[in-house]
Amino acid sequence: MKELTIRHLQEYIKTNDFDLEWSNGYFQKLIEEVGELSEAIRRNKKQDMNDGIKGTIDEELYDVMYYVLALANIYGVDMESCAYEKEKLNRIRWDRVTEL
Template sequence: MEENLTLRELQAYIKSTDHNPTLKEHYFYKLIEETGELAEVIRKNRRLEASDTIKGTIEEELYDVLYYVAAIANCYDIDLETCFRLKEEINKVKWRKG
């Protein structure tokens, strides 16, 4: 795997290793579970730089959340990079961003 991935490449990698559209609900429940775990490590401020392992850190849980967002997008054949660009255009107007 390349060191610097685009969102599209990350999504494609996840699709190549874990893609089962019949598990949409499972991926969603895992996303909710991982979001809860993220909340816990944020509350405890557990960071990678303060540990010798990614396990149990904000960084680990952010990855897990991103993983399941991509897995869900893959189930629906949604390109997250395209979504990002389209939504950013709306946000530029809504929030008067650059």
């Protein structure tokens, strides 16, 4: 199995699900998935070996991440590079010692 990085996942999503005309749709799906995540958190539904991932916090967190990366693809944002840059600012703002 290939190592999963933010960059790899973002490229995978771009290869399999990229439509410039659907930017509003990706945003609407993100909002929908955030609502589903809220419901899963409210129910404290976590993945277990018997029930699988469907409807769990685990699944909904992935779905949110998926649509964030799909939107990043639409707007040409490299989220892996963005994470490093944003964490540089956070280190200063929050007086963090460790680097990403």
